Amino acid sequence: MFLLLPFDSLVVNLLGISITVLFTLLLVFIIVPAIFGVSFGIRKVYMKTLLKIFQWATLRIERGAKEKNHPLYKPYVNGIIAKEPTSLEEEIKEIRRSGSGKALDTPEFELSDIFYFCRKGIETIMDDEVTKRFSAEELESWNLLSRTNYNFQYISLRLTVLWGLGVLIRYCFLLPLRIALAFTGISLLVTGTTVVGYLPNGRCKDFLSKHVHLMCYRICVRALTAIITYHDRENRPQNGGICVANHTSPIDVIILASDGYYAMVGQIHGGLMGVIQRAMVKACPHVWFERSEVKDRHLVARRLTEHVQDKSKLPILIFPEGTCINNTSVMMFKKGSFEIGATVYPVAIKYDPQFGDAFWNSSKYGMVTYLLRMMTSWAIVCSVWYLPPMTRQPEEDAVQFANRVKSAIARQGGLVDLLWDGGLKREKVKDAFKEEQQKLYSKMIVGSHEDRSRS
Amino acid sequence: PGLPWPIPAPVTSLLSLAVTSEQIEHLHRRFKQLSQDQLTIRKENFDSIPDLEFNPIRGKIVHAFFDKRNLRQASDGLADEINFEDFLTIMSYFRPIEMNMDEEQLDRFRKEKLKFLFHMYDSDHDGKITLQEYRNVVEELLSGNPHLEKESARSIADGAMMEAASICVGQMGPDQVYEGITFEDFLKVGDVSAHTKMHVRFLNVDTIAHCY
Numbered sequence: 070m071f072l073l074l075p076f077d078s079l080v081v082n083l084l085g086i087s088i089t090v091l092f093t094l095l096l097v098f099i100i101v102p103a104i105f106g107v108s109f110g111i112r113k114v115y116m117k118t119l120l121k122i123f124q125w126a127t128l129r130i131e132r133g134a135k136e137k138n139h140p141l142y143k144p145y146v147n148g149i150i151a152k153e154p155t156s157l158e159e160e161i162k163e164i165r166r167s168g169s170g171k172a173l174d175t176p177e178f179e180l181s182d183i184f185y186f187c188r189k190g191i192e193t194i195m196d197d198e199v200t201k202r203f204s205a206e207e208l209e210s211w212n213l214l215s216r217t218n219y220n221f222q223y224i225s226l227r228l229t230v231l232w233g234l235g236v237l238i239r240y241c242f243l244l245p246l247r248i249a250l251a252f253t254g255i256s257l258l259v260t261g262t263t264v265v266g267y268l269p270n271g272r273c274k275d276f277l278s279k280h281v282h283l284m285c286y287r288i289c290v291r292a293l294t295a296i297i298t299y300h301d302r303e304n305r306p307q308n309g310g311i312c313v314a315n316h317t318s319p320i321d322v323i324i325l326a327s328d329g330y331y332a333m334v335g336q337i338h339g340g341l342m343g344v345i346q347r348a349m350v351k352a353c354p355h356v357w358f359e360r361s362e363v364k365d366r367h368l369v370a371r372r373l374t375e376h377v378q379d380k381s382k383l384p385i386l387i388f389p390e391g392t393c394i395n396n397t398s399v400m401m402f403k404k405g406s407f408e409i410g411a412t413v414y415p416v417a418i419k420y421d422p423q424f425g426d427a428f429w430n431s432s433k434y435g436m437v438t439y440l441l442r443m444m445t446s447w448a449i450v451c452s453v454w455y456l457p458p459m460t461r462q463p464e465e466d467a468v469q470f471a472n473r474v475k476s477a478i479a480r481q482g483g484l485v486d487l488l489w490d491g492g493l494k495r496e497k498v499k500d501a502f503k504e505e506q507q508k509l510y511s512k513m514i515v516g517s518h519e520d521r522s523r524s
Numbered sequence: 525p526g527l528p529w530p531i532p533a534p535v536t537s538l539l540s541l542a543v544t545s546e547q548i549e550h551l552h553r554r555f556k557q558l559s560q561d562q563l564t565i566r567k568e569n570f571d572s573i574p575d576l577e578f579n580p581i582r583g584k585i586v587h588a589f590f591d592k593r594n595l596r597q598a599s600d601g602l603a604d605e606i607n608f609e610d611f612l613t614i615m616s617y618f619r620p621i622e623m624n625m626d627e628e629q630l631d632r633f634r635k636e637k638l639k640f641l642f643h644m645y646d647s648d649h650d651g652k653i654t655l656q657e658y659r660n661v662v663e664e665l666l667s668g669n670p671h672l673e674k675e676s677a678r679s680i681a682d683g684a685m686m687e688a689a690s691i692c693v694g695q696m697g698p699d700q701v702y703e704g705i706t707f708e709d710f711l712k713v714g715d716v717s718a719h720t721k722m723h724v725r726f727l728n729v730d731t732i733a734h735c736y
Contacts, residue, residue, distance in 0.1 A: 187585060193579070194585075195615070
């Protein structure tokens with residue numbers, strides 16, 4: 070016969086009570102408001118408190134570092150080299166002018182021309198524009214996550230305690246809460262859409278499906294403690310349009326879809342994602358492609374065109390960069406979605422890295438690791454701007470249109486507009502780019518050489 | 525974080541003039557990024573720099589990092605891999621000129637930079653730039669132009685070489701053969717103060733204001 074010690078029973082009771090409290094909290098403060106689209110403003114208060122704590126923490130680090138006389142590592146947003154903004158022609162002229170003082174109107178090859186290319190090469194080796202974009206943006210104040218701080222060893226006891234407390238809260242309280250929420254959200258989505266799928270087609274079905282989707286996305290947003298500010302909501306995408314946004318992480322989908330009704334586009338996956346995708350398409354038409362169909366550009370374009378031409382279908386959500394960028398810049402947009410001829414509704418998403426870095430470096434982290442990192446950050450704070458709709462003008466082609474949209478998004482979000490292809494993260498540079506610089510230089514030399522030999 | 529090892533004296537003297545320890549830290553971070561957290565870099569690691577593909581003499585630049593003459597290790601040969609110290613040695617060729625340098629330092633500085641470029645031309649390490657080596661460089665620099673025939677690139681190189689010969693050796697007889705541009709000749713022919721453009725400046729950075 071076992072005697073349950075009074076201590077053990079006390080522990081069990083406490084456990085039981087805390088779990089019940091947790092679930093009540095969950096239900097009352099999070100899920101119910103999500104269903105009705107109401108917010109208590111708890112997250113905003115949370116955010117303000119965190120900011121104050123971060124500022125204090127940063128001050129402590131700087132003070133501590135000064136006392137110990139260690140140099141602080143300060144991240145440089147603009148790179149470490151002063152790059153001269155002159156063009157190739159100007160530079161080569163200057164190199165020659167400062168050299169032999171020969172007549173400049175007979176440009177020919179000089180031994181010293183190699184100086185320019187050599188220097189440019191060393192500059193890129195020291196500090197490369199493109200690779201910088203692909204590592205997570207570096208922060209200037211510490212947000213109590215050791216993963217973002219390089220000065221970690223210079224902190225005091227008080228700060229270590231605070232950090233430890235932070236770890237405890239994030240991993241033992243926030244993480245289980247968020248996982249429970251995510252689980253609830255996803256299962257509600259799958260069951261809700263399947264149930265709605267049994268209804269006959271009509272207004273009732275559309276209405277219900279929209280709201281089931283919306284409700285579940287809202288729960289997922291709370292599962293990540295995402296604090297989102299929407300601007301210019303009057304420009305939200307309408308049916309028959311294409312919504313285009315810059316891409317930082319898979320979370321972008323949840324952020325946009327919790328404030329509007331969209332049809333998703335994507336490849337069918339296996340596993341849990343596949344289950345979700347198949348359930349969603351029962352309730353309302355999304356555009357899912359088989360793996361083999363993705364390569365066929367004409368098929369893709371045709372299906373997208375069919376979808377946008379049907380005004381009863383929801384606007385399509387597309388991320389034309391094709392890969393996740395670290396949210397400091399916008400890379401080249403692939404032109405496919407701009408050829409279809411529908412109205413484009415650009416959206417700019419900018420994350421505040423202060424609370425948690427949302428960038429998914431897919432070469433560094435897998436999906437599960439990434440989601441865990443997201444769920445153990447303090448919060449995801451971002452701003453979404455809905456830009457006025459754009460259509461392709463008759464005199465521009467798809468690429469120019471894509472660039473115009475991209476510039477608008479970059480300007481609104483305060484991101485740098487880069488011409489580079491986001492696909493560079495994985496592939497090597499296309500040879501066409503390489504040729505530009507060489508062509509320019511050789512035109513300079515050869516053009517004149519031919520002139521001279523002719524005369 | 526501070527550097528994990530003390531920097532050896534020859535390197536510090538190279539760098540003492542224009543590079544602060546903060547800048548060395550940056551270069552170290554860049555080195556780690558290129559080497560993917562290994563202690564040494566190989567030629568393949570330079571493939572991960574997309575911007576470098578732009579550059580027509582990319583091959584020669586990367587080669588220069590492993591050239592033992594530039595690394596001051598030997599008068600010939602190529603290293604397979606370089607460590608951070610070697611990386612800094614190569615970077616030191618691109619230090620900007622400081623105001624407080626004296627004549628002797630300036631001269632040494634200038635010779636070092638020109639020597640670096642000389643090694644770029646002289647690919648077989650025999651101390652002379654032959655006609656063939658000169659042609660190679662010109663062809664590489666002009667290789668981006670699809671309309672350019674090989675003959676044109678050649679004739680440009682030949683013309684430049686002849687001019688160099690005339691500066692160094694004066695008028696040559698019909699039987700005389702010009703073996704190649706030696707380093708002394710290079711100093712004469714190569715534009716003397718153009719080396720002032722061969723430097724990379726670090727940005728003077730203060731903390732950037734962060735507003736919500």
